[in-house]
Amino acid sequence: MRIAFDARLDGAERADWWRALTEALPDDDWVDALVEGTSSARWRDAEVAVVANPQPGRLAGCGRLRLIQSLWAGVDRLLGDTTLPAGVPLARMVDPVMNQAMAETATWAVLSLHRRAFDYAAQQRRTQWRTLPQRRADEVPVLVLGLGEMGRTAASRLASLGYAVSGWSARPREVPGVACHAGRGALAALLGAADIVVNLLPLTPDTRGLFDRARLAQMRPGASLVNLARGAHVVEADLLEALNAGRLGHAVLDVFETEPLPTTHVFWFHPKITVWPHVAALTDLRTAAGLVAANVEAVRRGEAPAHLVDLGRGY
Numbered sequence: 329m330r331i332a333f334d335a336r337l338d339g340a341e342r343a344d345w346w347r348a349l350t351e352a353l354p355d356d357d358w359v360d361a362l363v364e365g366t367s368s369a370r371w372r373d374a375e376v377a378v379v380a381n382p383q384p385g386r387l388a389g390c391g392r393l394r395l396i397q398s399l400w401a402g403v404d405r406l407l408g409d410t411t412l413p414a415g416v417p418l419a420r421m422v423d424p425v426m427n428q429a430m431a432e433t434a435t436w437a438v439l440s441l442h443r444r445a446f447d448y449a450a451q452q453r454r455t456q457w458r459t460l461p462q463r464r465a466d467e468v469p470v471l472v473l474g475l476g477e478m479g480r481t482a483a484s485r486l487a488s489l490g491y492a493v494s495g496w497s498a499r500p501r502e503v504p505g506v507a508c509h510a511g512r513g514a515l516a517a518l519l520g521a522a523d524i525v526v527n528l529l530p531l532t533p534d535t536r537g538l539f540d541r542a543r544l545a546q547m548r549p550g551a552s553l554v555n556l557a558r559g560a561h562v563v564e565a566d567l568l569e570a571l572n573a574g575r576l577g578h579a580v581l582d583v584f585e586t587e588p589l590p591t592t593h594v595f596w597f598h599p600k601i602t603v604w605p606h607v608a609a610l611t612d613l614r615t616a617a618g619l620v621a622a623n624v625e626a627v628r629r630g631e632a633p634a635h636l637v638d639l640g641r642g643y
């Protein structure tokens with residue numbers, strides 16, 4: 329089968345992906361966008377495209393595609409490409425290894441906020457020896473927004489550590505040990521009841537800018553926000569205002585409106601903001617290449633690939 333590959337990655341990382349993918353599917357006829365170009369006949373004849381945030385328009389001429397496979401879990405940028413061939417199934421990366429990594433990051437952030445690790449780090453920089461109040465985990469209400477692959481793994485892990493975990497999704501979900509709620513109408517009360525809010529929603533027209541001034545004002549005074557999903561979920565100026573006014577306690581941010589976060593951005597230097605460089609859950613090419621191969625084999629057998637994006641919902 330002819331497989332087109334394109335990834336907006338630096339040279340070494342791109343080469344690693346090429347090697348892992350072509351080793352996982354050695355008998356297929358791979359076409360690299362950088363080597364053969366996207367106007368070549370071989371590219372246009374591809375039946376599968378394996379991509380990581382390609383430049384918009386790269387797949388426009390591919391009229392024979394039976395599957396577009398994203399190497400990333402979030403497909404918001406890919407769906408923003410209005411030239412994607414219509415009607416082609418789009419699969420996203422769903423890897424239990426990544427879900428575990430995300431759960432680890434959420435756990436780190438929640439534990440750090442609960443046990444005041446960021447405050448103690450600031451005290452250390454000031455050589456200040458001071459005891460801060462300590463609460464039990466079951467006294468810390470945590471809200472996880474999004475109960476999909478990553479959200480429910482993170483929520484379960486946090487519940488197993490004894491936190492009082494609530495979860496929120498579009499449709500009703502059940503996660504053992506987690507108080508699950510669904511629908512926009514439930515959100516204000518959930519935000520008002522949580523000390524720590526962990527965002528694991530996909531970026532869609534419905535969730536873009538979710539954390540604006542009005543929504544941040546619904547959060548409990550002194551509460552903290554952990555954004556591990558997409559930068560555009562948060563209106564950065566409104567978050568800054570809430571932190572500066574003392575309405576919110578702390579923000580742990582892994583994702584930003586502009587990435588890389590510009591070196592002059594105020595978030596880098598803010599005492600109430602912890603910055604990570606979009607690393608909450610990296611795609612692991614050792615497992616991901618096998619998952620891509622399994623989806624290509626499904627197409628070859630004429631079966632439905634796994635983890636197709638619902639194009640109507642946008643995730």
Ligand code: NDP
Binds near residue numbers: 401402474475500532
């Ligand atoms: P899923 O698609 O599996 O889950 C999405 C969840 O969000 C579902 O529970 C869904 O509800 C819920 N949801 C979607 N829209 C709404 C809405 N309007 N209101 C309420 N709930 C909503 O996604 P994943 O868990 O796999 O990934 C989540 C996100 O994490 C990705 O989209 C990506 O942006 C981000 N990500 C970040 C990474 C990082 O390193 N920082 C790495 C990988 C992903 P329902 O269950 O009803 O469908």
